[in-house]
Amino acid sequence: MNAVWIYLCTGAGLIALGVLALVREPHFFRKVLAFNITGSGIFLLLVAAASRVSDGPPDPVPHAMVLTGIVVSVSATAVGLALAKKYHHLTGHTALPGEEDEE
Amino acid sequence: MIAFDFIVAAGMLLLAWHLLSCRDLFQSVVLFISFGLLMALAWVRLNAPDIALAEAAIGSAMTGALLLAALDEFKPSAKRRNGPGPGIASLLFCGALGFVLAFALLKLPPEAAGLRDAxxxxxxxxxxxxxxxxxxxxxxxxxxxxxxxxxxxxxxxxxxxxxxxxxxxxxxxxxxxxxxxxxxxxxxxxxxxxxxxxxxxxxxxxxxxxxxxxxxxxxxxxxxxxxxxxxxxxxxxxxxxxxxxxxxxxxxxxxxxxxxxxxxxxxxxxxxxxxxxxxxxxxxxxxxxxxxxxxxxxxxxxxxxxxx
Incomplete structure (x- = not known):
């Protein structure tokens, strides 16, 4: 058992936690947080899987993909938050109709 | 060093759980930023210093700034609704998702250099x-x-x-x-x-x-x-x-x-x-x-x- 397997399992755990919160939480802000946690889990999985080498540096290709992924996920977060802000500004709600509002 | 990895991994899971379930949105954002810094530590441990830098600067700091700026619009003290506990169906589904993923990952061959040599x-x-x-x-x-x-x-x-x-x-x-x-x-x-x-x-x-x-x-x-x-x-x-x-x-x-x-x-x-x-x-x-x-x-x- 080495460090790689610890991080692989952590990645799986983060994905499960993130998806659970994504479907459970009605508030837009918490959905964005859950989306980010899910993404972090996926990144961890990819990089941990690339580190399955006994000597030398790990595979750089998944590293570059994750670097791209981090930038795309911050863009998606910004657009999601901007849409949620606009929705709140126009309707006063922080969740979609049909799901319970918190306030 | 296995103990250190274990602490980082456990800390990440705990922080993720706490930030997704705590009542105060501001507290969630602060926990999210700390989560990002722990992620950066994990990247260093996985020999990925490029990603560690990007995670600390973009994943943790920039996303944290975006979240804090958005909190200005939502009421920072928005309370979590006190409904019934998590639905059994979604809990079961996500638990199964985690276990299937972990099971599949543990079946991976222990050595794989991928495209490193190319x-x-x-x-x-x-x-x-x-x-x-x-x-x-x-x-x-x-x-x-x-x-x-x-x-x-x-x-x-x-x-x-x-x-x-x-x-x-x-x-x-x-x-x-x-x-x-x-x-x-x-x-x-x-x-x-x-x-x-x-x-x-x-x-x-x-x-x-x-x-x-x-x-x-x-x-x-x-x-x-x-x-x-x-x-x-x-x-x-x-x-x-x-x-x-x-x-x-x-x-x-x-x-x-x-x-x-x-x-x-x-x-x-x-x-x-x-x-x-x-x-x-x-x-x-x-x-x-x-x-x-x-x-x-x-x-x-x-x-x-x-x-x-």
């Missing part, structure tokens, strides 16, 4: 020696081109929604401590961004890390005073935002005109092309992240209309 033999042809930079800008330049496009689209989407900038930007605190600190930090941040950009060719660093440090400098400057932003005209802002994608596309067109395929550059000019693309990209990334944070170029009045 990348190591080709890296000398790219003019840079950091394999991650070589993958990003040479082997898979196409992906990075589209990624810069995604950033530009996000900036366009946020600009067209025209939200009002957060209150703490519209009515900045005239704090002497903040303005003195920013005056001291700004040149250091710009220098650090330039260093990260240059060193990215041969060591961990590169356009994304440099761009996000630059964005941090821009945001700090905007927190003290947004006056400097109006000195750059809207037309100039658009050019800065589009510069990264523009230079990248020009490089792609250039390689196609000279008879090889899109973004296929090698040999002596390769390093210069890569540095030119990265410089333009870093500037655009810095400006884009600033726009994403403010929701505009800082010259919006309180109705969200452009007053220029």
């Amino acid at each position: 990348a190591a033999t080709e890296v000398s042809k790219t003019g840079v020696s950091n394999p991650v930079t070589a993958v990003l800008l040479s082997f898979r330049g196409y992906d990075t081109l589209l990624e810069i496009g995604v950033l530009l689209m996000a900036a366009l989407a946020v600009l067209s929604l025209g939200n009002r900038p957060p209150r703490f930007v519209l009515a900045p605190s005239r704090s002497l401590v903040l303005s003195a600190m920013v005056r001291f930090l700004l040149p250091i941040l710009v220098l650090a961004a330039g260093y990260l950009l240059w060193v990215g060719a041969d060591a961990p660093g590169g356009a994304f890390q440099a761009g996000s440090v630059l964005a941090g400098a821009f945001i700090l400057a905007a927190l003290v005073d947004t006056g400097w932003m109006s000195r750059v005209s809207d037309r100039q802002w658009r050019w800065i935002l589009a510069a990264g994608l523009g230079v990248f596309l020009a490089a792609g067109a250039g390689t196609m005109l000279s008879g090889v395929s899109l973004l296929e550059y090698r040999g002596a000019t390769s390093k210069r092309v890569i540095l030119a693309i990265e410089t333009a990209a870093a500037l655009s990334i810095g400006a884009t992240l600033l726009i994403l944070f403010l929701g505009g170029t800082g010259r919006m009045d309180t109705d969200g209309k452009d007053d220029s």
Whole structure:
């Protein structure tokens, strides 16, 4: 058992936690947080899987993909938050109709 | 060191659980930023210093800033509803998802070098020696081109929604401590961004890390005073935002005109092309992240209309 397997399992755990919160939480802000946690889990999985080498540096290709992924996920977060802000500004709600509002 | 990995992993899972379930949104954001820093530690442990830098600067700090700016709109004390506990169906589904994933991953072969050796033999042809930079800008330049496009689209989407900038930007605190600190930090941040950009060719660093440090400098400057932003005209802002994608596309067109395929550059000019693309990209990334944070170029009045 080495460090790689610890991080692989952590990645799986983060994905499960993130998806659970994504479907459970009605508030837009918490959905964005859950989306980010899910993404972090996926990144961890990819990089941990690339580190399955006994000597030398790990595979750089998944590293570059994750670097791209981090930038795309911050863009998606910004657009999601901007849409949620606009929705709140126009309707006063922080969740979609049909799901319970918190306030 | 296994004990350290175990503590980092357990800390990440605990923080994730806590930040997704705690009652106060502000507390969630603070926990999210700490989660990002633990992630950066995990990246270092997994021999991924490029990602560790990007995670600390973009994943944790920039996302944290975006979340804090958004909290200004939502009531910071919005309480979590006290409904029934988590539904059995979703709990079962996500538990099963986690276990199936972990089970499948533990079945992976314990040794796999992937494309490492192929990348190591080709890296000398790219003019840079950091394999991650070589993958990003040479082997898979196409992906990075589209990624810069995604950033530009996000900036366009946020600009067209025209939200009002957060209150703490519209009515900045005239704090002497903040303005003195920013005056001291700004040149250091710009220098650090330039260093990260240059060193990215041969060591961990590169356009994304440099761009996000630059964005941090821009945001700090905007927190003290947004006056400097109006000195750059809207037309100039658009050019800065589009510069990264523009230079990248020009490089792609250039390689196609000279008879090889899109973004296929090698040999002596390769390093210069890569540095030119990265410089333009870093500037655009810095400006884009600033726009994403403010929701505009800082010259919006309180109705969200452009007053220029």
